[in-house]
Amino acid sequence: MATEYPHAKHNMTALAPSTNVQKQRKANPKIDERQKVYWDLQGRYQEEYDRRVDALPQYGEGATKASEIFRAATKLYYDFWNNGMVNNTSGAVNFLLYAGVFTSEQDQDFAVIHPYTIGLKIYLNEIELRCTMERMLDRTIAFLLANHELDALPNDMDYLEFSQQSEMNNLDRCTMRNIHFLKMKENAAAASVALVAATSADEAEASLMRTHSSKAQDCTMKKKKKGKKKRVPSAKNLANIMTGINRITISKK
Structure with a gap:
């Protein structure tokens, strides 16, 4: 039987970078095993997340500044959960830095995510990256909720413009x-x-x-x-015993 790899050729489909596939997320079908994450429909800001995902275009950049910021965040999130961080998503993480979701290149969450987006690190189920991805999405949505004006500003940017060359x-x-x-x-x-x-x-x-x-x-x-085991006397000893008994009997007479 052939070994089934997680990223077999028959299970890989090439998509244009501008394709927005976030709506295709596949939550765990076993409801009782779902985690408290957006992928399993149980994120911290799940309702807001769902509303913004539904508003994304099927292809290309978002119509508003907020939409493009959210698109970049969900691109990272989708590539993590669906693809195991095998694609060059540096444009998305760099755009979040540019937009202000991350405070600087020294921002702990940015520092954790960035190396995986360009292939400096290979994702092998590290708990730290999993937790950071959830926090990244929390931060993005909280940032948009705190800056409502971004929802009204027309967008003239594409996060892909912030992409850098991948190391792998x-x-x-x-x-x-x-x-x-x-x-x-x-x-x-x-x-x-x-x-x-x-x-x-x-x-x-x-x-x-x-x-x-x-x-x-x-x-x-x-x-x-x-x-x-009981001892049985020999014939000689038995004779001596009988002689002694006879003597005692005679003496009494």
Whole structure:
């Protein structure tokens, strides 16, 4: 059976960078397993998030300043959850910096996200990036709610204009993630085999100990029974005993 990679060629579809696919998010179908995140429809500002997603155009930049800022944030968010940060989304994170969502390049959230957008880091399920992505979206929506005038200002910018050259293209990132995935699968299989072997060895040892313990108990019981065995006098001793008894009888007469 062929190994199924998380980013197999048959499961990859090339899209134009300006395509807005945020509406295609796939929440966990098991409602009781959903997390408190926007992807699972349970974000901090979920209603506001949904309203702004619905207002995004299917293609191209947003109609207002606020819409373009939100589009950049959701582009980062979608690439994280759907693609594992394999695309060059540097334009989106740099635009959020330009717009004021991030305070500076030293901003902790910007510093965490930026390296992944250009391939300096490969996302391998780090908890820190997952938490930062949720906080980034919280910050973006809070920023827009605090600056209502941005919803009325016409937009004349495209966040893609802020893109920088990637250090690693998306195919190489997919390859790196696939290699990591394969190693994890091999390690899990090896660990499973080792666990089975260890369990079998423990069971064999326990069985051997039970057998030895049983034999030792049998040996001890036999010794105890042997020690309690009645002694039968020999013919010579029996004759001496009878002679002694006769003497006692004669003397009494």
